[in-house]
Amino acid sequence: MGNALRLLYKHCCYPTTTGDSESLGPHGVSATTVGVSALAHDLFQFEITSQVPEGLSKHVVSSKKAQANWYRKLLDAWREAKPPPKTPEEATRLVVRTLKRHQKADVEGLLKFYGLPLPQALVELSPDVQTSLPEGIQFELNTLPVDARAVPDGDTLTVYVSTTDPRESSIVPRDVQVAAVQRSKARTEKNYARADALHKKITDLGYRVLNVQNEEVLARKYRVRLRGIDAPESSMPYGKDAKEELVKLVQGKSLRILVYGEDRYGRCVGDVYCNGVFVQEVMLKKGFAWHYTAYDHRLQLENWEKEARAKRVGLWASSNPQKPWEYRKDKREGR
Numbered sequence: 001m002g003n004a005l006r007l008l009y010k011h012c013c014y015p016t017t018t019g020d021s022e023s024l025g026p027h028g029v030s031a032t033t034v035g036v037s038a039l040a041h042d043l044f045q046f047e048i049t050s051q052v053p054e055g056l057s058k059h060v061v062s063s064k065k066a067q068a069n070w071y072r073k074l075l076d077a078w079r080e081a082k083p084p085p086k087t088p089e090e091a092t093r094l095v096v097r098t099l100k101r102h103q104k105a106d107v108e109g110l111l112k113f114y115g116l117p118l119p120q121a122l123v124e125l126s127p128d129v130q131t132s133l134p135e136g137i138q139f140e141l142n143t144l145p146v147d148a149r150a151v152p153d154g155d156t157l158t159v160y161v162s163t164t165d166p167r168e169s170s171i172v173p174r175d176v177q178v179a180a181v182q183r184s185k186a187r188t189e190k191n192y193a194r195a196d197a198l199h200k201k202i203t204d205l206g207y208r209v210l211n212v213q214n215e216e217v218l219a220r221k222y223r224v225r226l227r228g229i230d231a232p233e234s235s236m237p238y239g240k241d242a243k244e245e246l247v248k249l250v251q252g253k254s255l256r257i258l259v260y261g262e263d264r265y266g267r268c269v270g271d272v273y274c275n276g277v278f279v280q281e282v283m284l285k286k287g288f289a290w291h292y293t294a295y296d297h298r299l300q301l302e303n304w305e306k307e308a309r310a311k312r313v314g315l316w317a318s319s320n321p322q323k324p325w326e327y328r329k330d331k332r333e334g335r
Contacts, residue, residue, distance in 0.1 A: 154231025154242025228296035287314020
């Protein structure tokens, strides 16, 4: 690791700067290339001293202890990068990827400290870094670990996405950003009543500050309906089993969700993947959901349901299980 940092630092040594002083980064040098060498230099110093650079606290909201945790993570990420970052864009990608679960204000502050491009600027400079999604998919969510309490039944989830995610970072409302910074300051001052009031404001706007690996992360809330399946309602036979199976699949895991649209309740409708496993496939094969043919016509999902029926697993152990959509209709009509 030390050799990689020394080599990069040697090849990215600070040049003599000329021109407009506004082009200088926080280390007093040109931000176009020296941001990378400045970061490499500070990582090299941290490896030796375990000390974060002076002046960083003016740009971020978290404590020195938290900053040291970032640098440990960045050291590990730099060690694994082959080759290590050599351009500002590459350095930004490494920082954002490594610290994606941390507060947006901290990640952007760290990037600004080194004169590195912010995530949205990176997309504008290099649009090719975003791979196109398959037809029909509106966007992709990469979630923070899921809490078991965020699973109300066998086909619905509440998930959170860090605001340091490149897609999220450019759309965080100004009111949320300000409230998050003010909340952090209130907690530092041990004014917990004000901190709680600010957090309520954040949650009312669809965001939340979560504790992830002893770090506070500002995240956006999404409600998700699993596309193509319909699990028994909680009060139906096998409803509890379906919920428990979904909890077992996703609890404590980060999910990849491909969103196709939104339903009438404002939920994202999407395909959910957990560590490469297609969650809807598992729910169908284990007999804890129906293929929702009114809204989905994928042959593969139909085949997975047929497979479960043939094995008489899950709800198919019953000879004539009631369909969830018929159950909901009966409830609406008072039958």
